Amino acid sequence: MTPDLIQGSTYAADIDNLILGIGILVGVWFLAAEGIFFWLIWKFRAKPDQKSEYLTGKEKHVKRWITIPHALVLVCDVFIVVGAVNVWFNVKQRLPEPDSEIRVIGQQWAWTFQHPGADNELDTADDIFTVDELHVEVDKVYHFRLESRDVLHSFSVPVWRIKQDAIPGRSITGWFEPTVAGEFDVQCTEICGIGHGVMAARVSVEDANTHAQWISTASSATTP
Amino acid sequence: MADTAVDVHHGEHAHDDHHGPSGILKYIWSTDHKIIAMQYMFTGMFMAVIGGFMAYVFRMQLAFPGISVPGFGQVSPGEYNALVTNHGSIMIFWVAMPVLIAAFGNYLIPLMIGADDMVFPKINRLSYQVFLLSAIILLVSLFVEGGGFGGAWTSYPPLSASGEYNQTDLGSSLWLAAVAIEFVAFLLGGINFIVTLMNSRAPGMKAYDIPLVCWMIVIASILFMLSVGPLVAGAVMLFFDQTIGTGFYDPARGGDPILWQHLFWFFGHPEVYVVLLPAIGITVDVIATFARKKIFGYKMVLYTAVATGVLSFFVWAHHQFIAGIDPRMANVFTVTTLLISVPIAEMCFVIIATLYGGAIRLTTPMLWALAFMAEFLIGGVTGIFLGASGADIYFHDTYFVLAHFHYTFFPIAIIGTFCGFTYWFPKMFGRMMNDTLGKIHFWGTIIPFNFIFIPLFVLGMGGQHRRIYNYEHFPELAGADMYQLRQIATIALLVMLAFQLVFFYNWFVSLAKGEKAGKNPWKSNTLEWTTESPPPHGNWPKDELPNVYRGPYEYGHPDREEDYWPQNLPS
Numbered sequence: 001m002t003p004d005l006i007q008g009s010t011y012a013a014d015i016d017n018l019i020l021g022i023g024i025l026v027g028v029w030f031l032a033a034e035g036i037f038f039w040l041i042w043k044f045r046a047k048p049d050q051k052s053e054y055l056t057g058k059e060k061h062v063k064r065w066i067t068i069p070h071a072l073v074l075v076c077d078v079f080i081v082v083g084a085v086n087v088w089f090n091v092k093q094r095l096p097e098p099d100s101e102i103r104v105i106g107q108q109w110a111w112t113f114q115h116p117g118a119d120n121e122l123d124t125a126d127d128i129f130t131v132d133e134l135h136v137e138v139d140k141v142y143h144f145r146l147e148s149r150d151v152l153h154s155f156s157v158p159v160w161r162i163k164q165d166a167i168p169g170r171s172i173t174g175w176f177e178p179t180v181a182g183e184f185d186v187q188c189t190e191i192c193g194i195g196h197g198v199m200a201a202r203v204s205v206e207d208a209n210t211h212a213q214w215i216s217t218a219s220s221a222t223t224p
Numbered sequence: 225m226a227d228t229a230v231d232v233h234h235g236e237h238a239h240d241d242h243h244g245p246s247g248i249l250k251y252i253w254s255t256d257h258k259i260i261a262m263q264y265m266f267t268g269m270f271m272a273v274i275g276g277f278m279a280y281v282f283r284m285q286l287a288f289p290g291i292s293v294p295g296f297g298q299v300s301p302g303e304y305n306a307l308v309t310n311h312g313s314i315m316i317f318w319v320a321m322p323v324l325i326a327a328f329g330n331y332l333i334p335l336m337i338g339a340d341d342m343v344f345p346k347i348n349r350l351s352y353q354v355f356l357l358s359a360i361i362l363l364v365s366l367f368v369e370g371g372g373f374g375g376a377w378t379s380y381p382p383l384s385a386s387g388e389y390n391q392t393d394l395g396s397s398l399w400l401a402a403v404a405i406e407f408v409a410f411l412l413g414g415i416n417f418i419v420t421l422m423n424s425r426a427p428g429m430k431a432y433d434i435p436l437v438c439w440m441i442v443i444a445s446i447l448f449m450l451s452v453g454p455l456v457a458g459a460v461m462l463f464f465d466q467t468i469g470t471g472f473y474d475p476a477r478g479g480d481p482i483l484w485q486h487l488f489w490f491f492g493h494p495e496v497y498v499v500l501l502p503a504i505g506i507t508v509d510v511i512a513t514f515a516r517k518k519i520f521g522y523k524m525v526l527y528t529a530v531a532t533g534v535l536s537f538f539v540w541a542h543h544q545f546i547a548g549i550d551p552r553m554a555n556v557f558t559v560t561t562l563l564i565s566v567p568i569a570e571m572c573f574v575i576i577a578t579l580y581g582g583a584i585r586l587t588t589p590m591l592w593a594l595a596f597m598a599e600f601l602i603g604g605v606t607g608i609f610l611g612a613s614g615a616d617i618y619f620h621d622t623y624f625v626l627a628h629f630h631y632t633f634f635p636i637a638i639i640g641t642f643c644g645f646t647y648w649f650p651k652m653f654g655r656m657m658n659d660t661l662g663k664i665h666f667w668g669t670i671i672p673f674n675f676i677f678i679p680l681f682v683l684g685m686g687g688q689h690r691r692i693y694n695y696e697h698f699p700e701l702a703g704a705d706m707y708q709l710r711q712i713a714t715i716a717l718l719v720m721l722a723f724q725l726v727f728f729y730n731w732f733v734s735l736a737k738g739e740k741a742g743k744n745p746w747k748s749n750t751l752e753w754t755t756e757s758p759p760p761h762g763n764w765p766k767d768e769l770p771n772v773y774r775g776p777y778e779y780g781h782p783d784r785e786e787d788y789w790p791q792n793l794p795s
Contacts (some may be wrong), residue, residue, distance in 0.1 A: 044580065053582075055517070066521065084558050088614040
């Protein structure tokens with residue numbers, strides 16, 4: 001899509017290709033419709049002493065100028081639905097087996113991330129809590145448990161193409177698998193009050209060694 | 225006069241008590257549908273100026289963060305949220321609806337169906353007064369302690385439900401009250417449109433002889449009536465949550481914040497078509513007149529409008545794909561959402577096909593009508609990306625969404641309004657508008673409009689999310705190229721706003737010096753063009769109310785020398 005926004009997760013390319021596919025389909029329709037539209041305006045501009053034609057649009061051979069495109073739109077819709085549902089199923093409905101689990105908690109106006117720590121088990125004594133700073137390992141499947149302490153928030157990482165609202169009173173499970181190491185933006189994409197614009201976090205996608213090192217430093221920093 | 229639905233038309237004594245109040249009261253306490261239409265029109269335009277000013281302030285902040293905006297000053301994050309929230313609320317509830325439905329509906333329906341007034345003139349007057357009250361409450365809400373409501377026009381709880389979260393205790397309650405009262409005004413007005421169209425048509429005017437713009441406004445009113453009930457109930461619950469501490473939307477007390485989203489969008493999506501259909505109706509009538517063409521399939525336009533309206537009740541959750549609803553539901557709503565593209569596309573095809581074989585005159589109203597189609601198509605095709613669940617994961621709550629719905633709402637509320645206003649101006653005020661100034665205003669609006677929103681599509685594709693006061697905290701969105709795009713959009717907005725002065729100048733100059741319009745300056749077929757411009761109280765002189773002999777779009781008929789055939793001429 002936009003050239004400078006990298007595809008940083010396993011499904012980023014699927015979403016981009018779906019967008020591209022829809023873009024081509026509707027782009028053709030759009031150009032055809034606008035092209036015919038402007039051509040008709042030019043072709044049938046008022047000329048002196050020439051009366052307009054009287055067409056009712058009732059005859060079958062005239063009506064097919066509407067009914068054929070009508071059917072074609074329906075066919076395109078089927079293609080788009082199949083593509084969209086397919087991508088949706090893989091990103092949102094099917095949960096692959098996780099390598100690790102994290103908890104993401106939104107509140108006015110910060111993200112708290114709960115990492116599983118050295119034992120790779122969430123909700124144990126060695127969990128690492130950070131604010132506005134998420135650390136994950138590249139090429140590992142993560143499940144996230146998304147929660148909110150107050151109002152609606154939305155967890156969004158554009159390079160992964162992931163987005164999910166956080167709702168107080170619920171824990172919503174989703175997944176991602178980062179494929180590119182680096183530091184990226186985490187946004188809150190649901191308006192959450194006057195601090196909505198400062199609710200920014202960063203995610204560090206690290207290779208196995210760096211990630212293990214981070215776990216040990218972070219654990220020693222929090223362990224008494 | 226006609227306080228009952230019985231025989232308001234062609235009755236023996238239909239005009240006997242056409243004595244309204246006199247003096248200034250004639251204008252503020254009138255039951256004349258034309259005066260009420262003007263009240264709605266002027267109030268709507270006044271609110272549009274306020275909504276436009278808000279857009280100017282927050283666009284300045286976005287392009288030049290921290291700047292002291294001329295005419296406003298520095299924008300705080302709370303003010304920014306209040307500005308975007310109220311810009312959206314005003315433009316939809318206090319501009320698009322009053323102008324497209326109430327103003328044009330009031331002005332056109334009685335005149336186009338050959339009636340002397342609405343069926344319920346006093347309910348009509350009450351409708352405007354309730355509407356005015358709602359507008360005043362909304363404007364007051366901006367200046368109370370804590371400032372105006374800043375939880376977005378969608379007003380999702382828990383943010384909207386508690387002052388603890390939104391810091392605008394009074395502002396949010398007043399905002400909600402204003403919206404709910406505005407709904408009451410439109411229910412009152414809508415009943416009037418529906419009953420008037422059913423009961424007061426001129427003798428001989430059958431269902432398929434009704435001008436499409438009247439049909440569209442009535443279908444829109446029906447959609448509104450059917451969809452608004454759940455939201456009013458939802459608004460009452462939200463109001464209780466705000467003011468007396470109930471927990472309808474509070475999960476800690478057994479409530480559910482997602483419930484509001486369902487109630488809101490069950491109304492919110494039909495609402496799109498509530499304002500779209502009148503704009504399409506205006507466009508269709510103007511295109512038929514200036515292409516000198518019969519509509520290519522009157523019934524197709526009508527039936528596709530009905531089909532769109534029905535389908536619009538089954539698509540609401542496409543606004544909630546990632547809101548935490550059951551992910552399986554997204555598949556259902558993807559199907560229904562894409563299905564709705566079929567009738568809408570067909571309606572567009574019919575309108576485009578109408579141009580075939582025409583003798584197209586590019587007057588100012590015709591330019592607006594054609595621009596409506598050209599721009600609305602962009603809004604239509606970009607909607608497909610958002611209705612497709614898989615693609616919406618990325619686009620949801622980005623500027624792509626924002627640019628998409630501005631490409632639908634701007635053609636509807638702004639282009640549609642200018643189209644109708646310039647077309648019926650001679651009838652409303654008795655004089656022609658200056659065509660050159662009209663065209664300067666047209667191009668000065670349309671070109672900058674595209675320069676505002678095309679950059680915003682690009683920003684949305686780059687991941688820019690909505691309702692952010694300042695992007696400095698997001699390194700991926702704080703690059704110089706991103707700021708350039710924001711600045712292009714803002715400068716284009718300034719240019720567009722400046723050109724609106726041409727419109728107001730043209731309006732006042734034409735009122736004073738414009739060429740006298742006569743009854744039928746555009747050589748149109750419909751009934752409003754058979755009376756004086758402006759029409760007298762009662763619309764036609766007593767005993768001269770028109771009869772109807774044919775449909776509204778008999779242009780270019782081979783049996784006639786003239787290329788038009790007014791509906792009221794006997795064969």
